[in-house]
Amino acid sequence: MKQPDPVAEMEVFLKGMDGEEVDVLADNTSVIEIAAGEVVGERIELHNGVIYQAFAEDLGFMWRWEIHRSGKPVQSGCSLSERSAREAVDHVLAFFQNLATAQAEAESDDPRDD
Secondary structure (H helix, E strand, O other), X not given: OOOOOHHXXXXXXXXXXXXXXXXXXXXXXXXXXXXXXXXXXXXXXXEEOOOEEEEEEEOOOOEEEEEEEOOEEEEEEEEOOHHHHHHHHHHHHHHHHHXXXXXXXXXXXXXXXX
């Protein structure tokens, strides 16, 4: 049985409905352009903290959100509305905060420190 080719699948994913390639902006700034060249929405900031920043873009049929840590993307997802995108980002950021707190507590309780 032939194994699926993830690179080929990604290439198909990045094609528009009419087969035209979709431009994906390397720095992920300002707008998303779809295959027809139509500007759908601007990137909006959802969170701007010391470590984490979060952004969302209205794609017309869904909202795409992305969380960055120190300028690098660490988590992304899609939501049906701006409100649900904000809620999703809040939940993921809370998870990251809880994880960081647990790691800090584990390091402070490390018996090797004695």
